[in-house]
Amino acid sequence: MSERVVSEEGRRRRRPTKHGTVLSEELIVGTALRLIHEHGAAALTVRRLGSALGADPSAFYRYFRDTDDLLLAVADELIGRTLRGWRPTGEWRADLRALGLRMHADYQAHPQAALLICARVTGRANETRSVETILGILRGAGFPDAEAVRIYHVFVDQTLSFAALDAATLALPAEVREAEERAWPGTYARLPADSHPHVAATAAVLVAEMRHSAYPAALEMMLAAAAARLCRVHAEEDG
The missing domain is CATH 1.10.10.60 (Homeodomain-like)
Structure with a gap:
């Protein structure tokens, strides 16, 4: 057509x-x-x-x-919304953190759409601008090209994976989602220490933690790993 x-x-x-x-x-x-x-x-x-x-x-x-062409345009529009609401600071970790959190939040605002588009490559203007922006942040920070591409890949796939996972939860019927949320305090917090000592020891923290997306913590771990890699790169250059 x-x-x-x-x-x-x-x-x-x-x-x-x-x-x-x-x-x-x-x-x-x-x-x-x-x-x-x-x-x-x-x-x-x-x-x-x-x-x-x-x-x-x-x-x-x-x-x-066709409708798939439209779906790619929808995906590109969400990327555009993320970029329009983001402002660079010039500090690479802060910039990637803000971009990732905004990207994740924008997908969570549209969970049904996120389930359809998180795995798609649009090849359109906003996506190409996003690729250029993220690679620019990493190369500007001093990452060699191969490292910049690898970290870009991890950063984007991690963000989209969590966006899809968290969107799947948000897209569940309310009663199903509530039942799953009740499982943590209703089941795990009540497991006996003699059979599940580690769950029992961490039950309060576990129940509190599982109420929220793990994406912010995963993002910080990824940024810390990237920063450690950058330090090694600098050390190798100086050596």
């Missing part, structure tokens, strides 16, 4: 839809993100999009080849 995609100028709808809006790629992406947030993957159909936009479903193909 790629032959149905036309130039940006040719895409522009000259008349408003029946809802009084003028179609655009941005409007379609925003509407898709809202529908996915409300209804999950099942919402991503041309018919539903047309209904939500108040437009003939066929108008969709003036902007996207």
